Amino acid sequence: MxxxxxxxxxxxxxxxxxxxxxxxxxxxxxxxxxxxxxxxxxxxxxxxxxxxxxxxxxxxxxxxxxxxxxxxxxxxxxxxxxxxxxxxxxxxxxxxxxxxxxxxxxxDFEGAKIGAERFRDRKMSTVTEQINQLVAAEEDGDITPAEDVLLAKLRSYRSTLRRMPLDAAPNVKWPDLPVLEEEE
Known part of the structure; x- marks a missing residue:
């Protein structure tokens, strides 16, 4: 060649x-x-x-x-x-x-880490909006049992995101976003 x-x-x-x-x-x-x-x-x-x-x-x-x-x-x-x-x-x-x-x-490991931080921050912002809505429902006294379970899962998810080591970017294993489970 x-x-x-x-x-x-x-x-x-x-x-x-x-x-x-x-x-x-x-x-x-x-x-x-x-x-x-x-x-x-x-x-x-x-x-x-x-x-x-x-x-x-x-x-x-x-x-x-x-x-x-x-x-x-x-x-x-x-x-x-x-x-x-x-x-x-x-x-x-x-x-x-x-x-x-x-x-x-x-x-580009440095760029990947910056990108992973931005991605994590967007995920945390989105989940914080969901948490805030559920907290408002809790404060108003009209949260359902399924929503209460979801609130705990979302808080745990946000904590996991906050503490994630991003040094492995771009090969970061992102956790799955919890969803509301249907009530029977």
Whole structure:
């Protein structure tokens, strides 16, 4: 296999070459991107191997899209690199917490942990709203026995969420949200 390619700093250009003007023809809305070396995307995409995954990533390495065919990627404001298919993680998909580094796809553990914290906080906010409604019913004296059981389960669930270690993100095993059981 030939050396894997990566091209950086794509941006729009209005200074078109003779070749770009010829390609554009009458299509005035056609856009051209050049990389930091001034080479057009239409030329760069021909340099990729056919049997690699092409990855669009930002300057911080965060992967935002990918495809086997480079012409399906729009490079403006980003970078494009390729990854050998045998180096693509089996669980790779977007959205997710993935970085492009040295022509490999690696897990962004820091981003995954931040994402897990945000996910946990959203779950806790949602369950707190449910708890507050049930507490109001309890205070009003019209809580049903099934709702009383659910209230205890929801409080336990919220405590579990609060104390969850998120260092294993993105591989966090989230607990199931308790539901109201039908009364007989």
């Amino acid at each position: 030939s050396k894997l390619k990566t091209f950086y700093g794509f941006r729009l250009t209005k200074d078109l070459t003779e070749k770009q003007l010829e390609i554009r023809g009458d299509m005035m809305a056609m856009l051209f991107n050049i990389d930091k070396e001034g080479v057009c995307w239409y030329d760069r995409r021909e340099e990729f191997a056919e049997d690699t995954l092409k990855v669009k990533f930002m300057d911080d390495g965060v992967i935002v899209s990918y495809d086997m065919k480079p012409y399906n990627l729009y490079p403006e404001g980003a970078n494009i690199g390729e990854v050998s298919l045998e180096d693509v993680p089996a669980d790779f998909k977007l959205p997710g917490y993935w970085l492009f580094k040295d022509n490999k796809i690696v897990v």
